Amino acid sequence: MEKKIIRIINNIETAVYLCLLVLLTIVIVFSLLELAYTLMAGLVSGDFMQLSPKEILAFFDFFLLVLIGIELMETIKSYLETRRIQVEIVLILAIIAVARKIIVVDTEITGALMLMSIGVIIFSLTAGYYLIKKGNSLKIENK
Numbered sequence: 698m699e700k701k702i703i704r705i706i707n708n709i710e711t712a713v714y715l716c717l718l719v720l721l722t723i724v725i726v727f728s729l730l731e732l733a734y735t736l737m738a739g740l741v742s743g744d745f746m747q748l749s750p751k752e753i754l755a756f757f758d759f760f761l762l763v764l765i766g767i768e769l770m771e772t773i774k775s776y777l778e779t780r781r782i783q784v785e786i787v788l789i790l791a792i793i794a795v796a797r798k799i800i801v802v803d804t805e806i807t808g809a810l811m812l813m814s815i816g817v818i819i820f821s822l823t824a825g826y827y828l829i830k831k832g833n834s835l836k837i838e839n840k
Contacts, residue, residue: 711777718773725766732759754801761797768793785833788826795819 739752768790775783795818804812 714773714777718770718777721766721770721773725763725770728759728763728766732756732763735759758797758801761793761800765790765793765797785826785829788822788829792819792822792826795822 736756739749739756768786772783772786772790775781775786795815799815799819802812802815
C-alpha cells in the first residue's frame, strides 16, 4: 500500500515538473521574441543604428533574464533525468542572477554596503562552484 502511494506521489511530482517545463518553455520563447522586438525597436527608433546606454542595459537585463530561464529549464530537465538536484546548475543559475543584478545596478542609488554585499555573494557562489567542481574531479580520479 505504501509503495503504491509513493508511486502515485512520484507520478504527480513528475507531472508537475513536466507542466513547469512546458510553461517555462513557453515563457522563454515569448521572452526571446520580446527581446528580439526590443532590440529591433531600439535600433530603428531615434538615431538609426544607435542605442542609448539605457537601452543597452535594458537589453542585457532582458538577455540575462532569458538565460536564467534557460538554466532553470536545464535544472528541471536534469532533475527529471536523474531524480537529483544538480547543485552545479543551481549555482550557475545563482551566479547568472547576481551578475544580472550587477550589470543593471544603478551605482548612484545603490550604497557601498549593498555593493560590497553583492561582492561577497559573488565570491561565495563562485567559491562554492569551484569546490563542487574540484570535489567532482577528485571523485572521478579516485574511481
